[in-house]
Amino acid sequence: MTEYGRGQGSEPWHPEDPLYGDGGWRGQQAHEGQQSPYDGQSQHYPEQPQHPQYGDWGDGRQAAYGQAQQQYPGQGQQQYSGQGQQSYDPHQQYDTGGWATGTHPQVPYTPDPADPYAQQAAPYGAQQPDFYGTPDAYPPPEPPARRRAEPEPRIDWDPGPDQGEHAFFAGGDDDDDGDEPGDRRGRGDRRGRGGKSKKSRSGCACLVVVLVFGGGLAGVSYFGYQYYQDRFGAAPDYAGDGTDEQVTVEIPKGASGAEIGRRLKDAGVIKSVDAFVAAQSQNPDGEPIQAGAYLLNKQMSAASAVEMMLDPKSQNNVVVPPGQRNVWVYERVDEKLGLESGTTKDVAEKRYKSLGLPSWANNNGDIKDPLEGFLYPGTYPAAKGMKPEAVLKEMVTRANEQYSQYDLDAKAKALDLENPLQVITLASLVQAEGKTADDFRKMAEVVYNRLKPTNTETNQLLQFDSTFNYLKGQSKIDISESEINSNPDPYNTYTNKGLPPGPIGNPGDEALKAALNPTEDGWMYFVATDGMNKTEFAKTIEEHQRLVDKFNASRDD
Structure with missing residues (x-):
C-alpha cells in the first residue's frame, strides 16, 4: 500500500492547523518521507470501522494533493450525510477503476506550544464519539479548555415564572402545539398545586400591553388637543360680567394690550391674556384704554372687561385737567381714596420735600403751595388703599419728566x-x-x-x-x-x-x-x-x- 503520509495519533485541533488553513499543502510537506512506527500498517482503531476517503481530483492516487484524513479529539470516523454507513475489511482492496482505496494515516502537524493539550495524544484504541451528522460536525469542536459549556437540555414542561420564563412568551393556551397528550395531566396537576396557566399569564401580559398602548394613545391625544387649542382654538375665557368681588388694577402709561391683559389675569379679572387682546381688537372703541386704576369684577369675560374699562365709572383715577389748581386736585384724591376732606392737602403741606421736586422749585418764601405747577395734567391711579403721597409723587414725577425735555435754565435766560x-x-x-x-x-x-x-x-x-x-x-x-x-x-x-x-x-x-x-x-x-x-x-x-x-x-x- 502506497502511503504519502502517516498519522502520529490524534492531535488536538488548533485554529492554526495547516490542514485546515491551506488545503493540505503544508501537511503533505510535513509528512513526506516519514516512516510509520507500525511497520507500514495504517493507523486505525479496531473498535470503529474505517470509511473510504475521497480525495480531490488528481493523478489517480488517493489524496492527490496530500490531503490526509484528520482526526480530532473525541471525534470518530467521518459519516457523510445522505449516504449509508459503510463497513469493510480494512485490508481488503476494491476495484475502483484506478482509484486507490484503503485507510489513510493522519497527517501530523506541529503542535501549538501555547496549547496545554497539544503534546498529548489520544489513548490508543480509545472510544471516540462520532460527531458527523450532528450540529457539532462543522466546524470541528474546540479543545476542552476552550470548549463552551454544553447548552442546557430543552425541557418539554413549563418551568413557570420562577424559573426565568417570561409570562408573555409562555404560550397561548392549554392547546399549545408543543404539549404532548401525556403532558396535559401533568400540567393540570401543576395548576392544581397553585401554579398559573399560560393562558392566564398571557391574558395579564396582554392587559399590560393594552394599558401601556392605551395610556400612550391617551397622552398623544391630550397633547395633540392642547396643541390644536393653542394654535387654532379659542383662547380660554370666562363668561358673563364676573362675580361680586371687585379688585383695583393699575394700568401704567403706554401699556400695550398684552401688558394690560397680563395685569388683569394676575388680578383674577380675566382667564387669559389672548382672550383680552382679541376682545380689545374686536371692540371698535377698545384701543384707547388710558392709564390709570380700574375697579373691575373678578372672573369677567374678556369682552366685559374691555367694556367696563371704557366706562368712566369703573376708572379709579384722578384726572388732572390742564390749568387746574392744586386745591382742586387734593379734593379729587380724597374722594377717590375715600379719605376725609383735607387729608391730601395736609400731606402736601407737610411732606412736599419728599415728593421729588426739582432743586429750583420753591425758591420764593411767598409761595403759597410748593407743589403748585408740579401736579402735571394727566390721569393717575387713585384707588382705595393707596396713600395720598403715592398719588402726589406720581404727579410730581410726571412733571419732572416733561420739564426735563426742555433746557429751562437756558430758556429762562434767553427770555x-x-x-x-x-x-x-x-x-x-x-x-x-x-x-x-x-x-x-x-x-x-x-x-x-x-x-x-x-x-x-x-x-x-x-x-x-x-x-x-x-x-x-x-x-x-x-x-x-x-x-x-x-x-x-x-x-x-x-x-x-x-x-x-x-x-x-x-x-x-x-x-x-x-x-x-x-x-x-x-x-x-x-x-x-x-x-x-x-x-x-x-x-x-x-x-x-x-x-x-x-x-x-x-x-x-
Whole structure:
C-alpha cells in the first residue's frame, strides 16, 4: 500500500492547523518521507470501522494533493450525510477503476506550544464519539479548555415564572402545539398545586400591553388637543360680567394690550391674556384704554372687561385737567381714596420735600403751595388703599419728566427770566388767561411785553384777574377796582409788578410750549369779549378800549 503520509495519533485541533488553513499543502510537506512506527500498517482503531476517503481530483492516487484524513479529539470516523454507513475489511482492496482505496494515516502537524493539550495524544484504541451528522460536525469542536459549556437540555414542561420564563412568551393556551397528550395531566396537576396557566399569564401580559398602548394613545391625544387649542382654538375665557368681588388694577402709561391683559389675569379679572387682546381688537372703541386704576369684577369675560374699562365709572383715577389748581386736585384724591376732606392737602403741606421736586422749585418764601405747577395734567391711579403721597409723587414725577425735555435754565435766560420756576409761572398765567391753543402764544407775548422795563402802558404791571382769583381761591370775572387795589398780596398783579411768586395752576404742554415760543406781533392787551371763550387782542390802549366796550355791550344783551 502506497502511503504519502502517516498519522502520529490524534492531535488536538488548533485554529492554526495547516490542514485546515491551506488545503493540505503544508501537511503533505510535513509528512513526506516519514516512516510509520507500525511497520507500514495504517493507523486505525479496531473498535470503529474505517470509511473510504475521497480525495480531490488528481493523478489517480488517493489524496492527490496530500490531503490526509484528520482526526480530532473525541471525534470518530467521518459519516457523510445522505449516504449509508459503510463497513469493510480494512485490508481488503476494491476495484475502483484506478482509484486507490484503503485507510489513510493522519497527517501530523506541529503542535501549538501555547496549547496545554497539544503534546498529548489520544489513548490508543480509545472510544471516540462520532460527531458527523450532528450540529457539532462543522466546524470541528474546540479543545476542552476552550470548549463552551454544553447548552442546557430543552425541557418539554413549563418551568413557570420562577424559573426565568417570561409570562408573555409562555404560550397561548392549554392547546399549545408543543404539549404532548401525556403532558396535559401533568400540567393540570401543576395548576392544581397553585401554579398559573399560560393562558392566564398571557391574558395579564396582554392587559399590560393594552394599558401601556392605551395610556400612550391617551397622552398623544391630550397633547395633540392642547396643541390644536393653542394654535387654532379659542383662547380660554370666562363668561358673563364676573362675580361680586371687585379688585383695583393699575394700568401704567403706554401699556400695550398684552401688558394690560397680563395685569388683569394676575388680578383674577380675566382667564387669559389672548382672550383680552382679541376682545380689545374686536371692540371698535377698545384701543384707547388710558392709564390709570380700574375697579373691575373678578372672573369677567374678556369682552366685559374691555367694556367696563371704557366706562368712566369703573376708572379709579384722578384726572388732572390742564390749568387746574392744586386745591382742586387734593379734593379729587380724597374722594377717590375715600379719605376725609383735607387729608391730601395736609400731606402736601407737610411732606412736599419728599415728593421729588426739582432743586429750583420753591425758591420764593411767598409761595403759597410748593407743589403748585408740579401736579402735571394727566390721569393717575387713585384707588382705595393707596396713600395720598403715592398719588402726589406720581404727579410730581410726571412733571419732572416733561420739564426735563426742555433746557429751562437756558430758556429762562434767553427770555429775560430769572429762573426755570418763572418759566413755569408764566406758562400757568398763559394757561389761565388763554381760552384756546391759538390764544396761548399771543397771551405769552402780552406777558413778556408787560414785563419789559420799557413798558410805559402798564408800567410792568400784569393786571391779571387770574392771579387775584388764585390768592382768593375763587374764579370771578367781575372784580371791583376797590377790592383789587386794596389788596397788597404778592399774588395781586394789580398792586405788584412782575410775575407772582409762583405758578397759579398746573400748565399743560401747549401752554408751556407757548411760553417758550411767544409771538412777536406787539400784542399788549386782551379782553374776553364774550365773557367766556372768545379772547381778542390789541396793541394800543385805544384798541383795548374798543374791546372793553364790546364786552360791556355783550353783557347788556
